[in-house]
Amino acid sequence: xTDTQATQTAIPSPATASDREPLLRVTGLTRHFPIRxxxxxxxxxxxxxxxxxxxxxxxGETLGVVGESGCGKSTMxxxxxxxxxxxxxxIEFEGTDITHLGVGAMRPLxxxxxxIFQDPYSSLNPRHTVGTIVGAPFRxxxxxxxxxxxxxxxxxxELCGLSPEHYNRYPHEFSGGQRQRIGIARALALRPKMxxxxxxxxxxxxxxQAQVVNLLDDLQRELGLTYLIIAHxxxxxxxxxxxVAVMYLGKIVEIADRDSLYRSPMHxxxxxLMSAVPVPDPRxxxxxxRERILLKGDVPSPINPPSGCRFRTRCWKAQExxxxxxxxxxxxxxxxxxxxxxxxxxxxxxxxxxxx
Numbered sequence: 001x002t003d004t005q006a007t008q009t010a011i012p013s014p015a016t017a018s019d020r021e022p023l024l025r026v027t028g029l030t031r032h033f034p035i036r037x038x039x040x041x042x043x044x045x046x047x048x049x050x051x052x053x054x055x056x057x058x059x060g061e062t063l064g065v066v067g068e069s070g071c072g073k074s075t076m077x078x079x080x081x082x083x084x085x086x087x088x089x090x091i092e093f094e095g096t097d098i099t100h101l102g103v104g105a106m107r108p109l110x111x112x113x114x115x116i117f118q119d120p121y122s123s124l125n126p127r128h129t130v131g132t133i134v135g136a137p138f139r140x141x142x143x144x145x146x147x148x149x150x151x152x153x154x155x156x157x158e159l160c161g162l163s164p165e166h167y168n169r170y171p172h173e174f175s176g177g178q179r180q181r182i183g184i185a186r187a188l189a190l191r192p193k194m195x196x197x198x199x200x201x202x203x204x205x206x207x208x209q210a211q212v213v214n215l216l217d218d219l220q221r222e223l224g225l226t227y228l229i230i231a232h233x234x235x236x237x238x239x240x241x242x243x244v245a246v247m248y249l250g251k252i253v254e255i256a257d258r259d260s261l262y263r264s265p266m267h268x269x270x271x272x273l274m275s276a277v278p279v280p281d282p283r284x285x286x287x288x289x290r291e292r293i294l295l296k297g298d299v300p301s302p303i304n305p306p307s308g309c310r311f312r313t314r315c316w317k318a319q320e321x322x323x324x325x326x327x328x329x330x331x332x333x334x335x336x337x338x339x340x341x342x343x344x345x346x347x348x349x350x351x352x353x354x355x356x
Contacts, residue, residue, distance in 0.1 A: 021095055022056035023194060023226050024080065029053050029089035031075055035303065048302045049075040051250035052089065054329065057194070062220065062227040064241030064258075066234060066273070068299060072250040073230045074118070077198045080228065081115045082106050093194075111141060114187040118199035120179035124171040130157070130182055131167040137189040156185040161215060177208035184215065194226040201236060213240055234277050238262055243335075246270045249310045250302055252329060256336035264345035266338040269311050309341065317342045 030053075032046035050072045057063045065073050078084040080091060082098060091099045098109060114137075117123035124133055134153045138145060145152040154164035160181040171179055180200065187195055200216070201209040213236060219225060231237050237244055238258060245255040246267065254267040265271045272293040295314045300306050306313050312322040321341055329339040332346060 023059040023094060024057040024228070025090075025092040026053060026055050026080065027090045027092075029076070029079060029091065030087045031072075031079055031084065032087045045303055048250050048305060050079065051302075051305070053247075053250075053252045055245055055252060055255060057226060057228055059193070059226055060220075060224060061242040062229060062240055064237035064244045065228065065230045065247060066232060066237050066244060067247035069232065070299065070302070071247040072302075073232075073247055074198050076247070077115070077196045077228065077230050081113050081196050082109075083115070107141070110137075111143075111190040112193045114190070114192040114195050116180075116183055116187050116195060116197040116200050119203050120176055120183055121171075121203075123183055124179055126171050129168050129170055133171070133182060134186045134189060137186065141190060143190065152189070153185075156188055157182075159188070159219070160185040161211075175208075176204050177212060180204060180212055181215070184212075184219070188219065188223070191223065192225070194228065196228045196230070198230045199232070200229065202231065202233065209236065216240060234273060246273070249300060249305055251310060251339065253311065253340070254336075254338045255329070256338075260333075260336050266332060266336065266343040266345050267311075267340050268315050268317055268342075268344060271344055309339075317344075 029050055030048075031050040032048050034043045035045040035047065036042060037044050053076065055063070065076065067073055075084065079086050082091070082101065086099055089099070090097055093109065093113065096109075098106065101109070131150065131153050134156055135149045137143075138149050138152065150167065154167055157166055158164055162178065162181055162185070166174075171182070174182065180203075184200075197216070201212050204212060216227065216229075217240060220227060227240070229237065229240055241258050243255065243257050244261045245252050246261075246269065247253070248269050254261065254265065254270050256266075261270065262274070265274055272295055275291065275293040293316075297314050300310065300313055306323075308324050308326050309315070309318070309322040312318040315322070319342070325341070327339045327341050329337050331337045332343060
């Protein structure tokens with residue numbers, strides 16, 4: 001063997017995706033909104049919107065976050081993009097702690113983390129043209145693309161399925177789906193590494209939702225994007241996500257890859273969510289044998305959440321230990337974590353049927 005061959009043999013192979021450091025790592029993240037009362041405006045309590053969550057997002061993947069309204073999904077998205085200040089915990093992006101960075105320190109990172117907002121009507125300034133809206137990131141970052149801002153904006157519009165001729169039009173001249181495409185073009189302006197999409201299709205007509213979802217898929221493949229998609233529509237999340245996290249009252253109660261979660265959910269809350277997904281075909285519904293699980297009672301107040309497991313007040317499997325000990329989020333099988341003392345679909349239980 002020659003020296004050249006020996007040198008080539010010693011070169012390690014490239015790291016696999018599982019060996020790489022996650023693009024985003026969130027540890028113990030909390031956000032409590034203070035409640036003040038009295039003449040002196042003293043704090044008398046707090047709304048525990050996000051109350052200690054842990055998750056990671058790997059480069060190039062899509063993590064979907066689902067849960068009932070008010071469970072803290074949107075607040076978590078705003079914390080990750082640093083549009084809101086966390087109360088506690090850490091947020092690491094590419095190994096850098098960005099939890100409490102100031103406005104100036106966060107400015108360079110805005111290139112890499114962008115957000116798509118839920119309402120395409122209120123997220124666009126009606127007094128600005130499309131060219132001004134989509135070109136704003138270039139001006140804010142003092143970045144002049146090759147060929148000028150106008151050319152770059154027109155290319156972004158075309159990439160998102162709009163006409164370059166829309167450059168001088170105003171938001172009121174577009175439909176809801178077109179406005180959301182404008183918001184997506186704005187988020188893509190600086191070629192970010194990660195996009196947080198907060199209910200990107202919930203405000204759109206059902207006939208338009210599939211088009212926007214397919215656009216996000218195409219952009220991910222073409223640009224190598226990483227998504228954190230917040231939604232309450234389980235069918236949308238199943239279509240776009242690689243992994244899915246389920247939130248309930250400020251906590252992540254289950255996180256797993258898409259196929260594992262939809263085939264055999266382990267947390268009772270996730271099982272109840274799956275049972276609510278309608279199956280249009282009566283024959284398939286009869287074969288599946290699934291019955292709708294109706295949860296009793298209302299969602300507890302985030303001001304004073306239940307002790308122990310937060311879902312115990314509505315859970316049909318709750319026992320005494322659920323009231324005294326909070327279940328940790330642990331992996332019961334590879335890639336499938338659940339926070340429950342009595343999980344479903346474990347080795348001793350038969351898996352539920354997949355959602356059609």
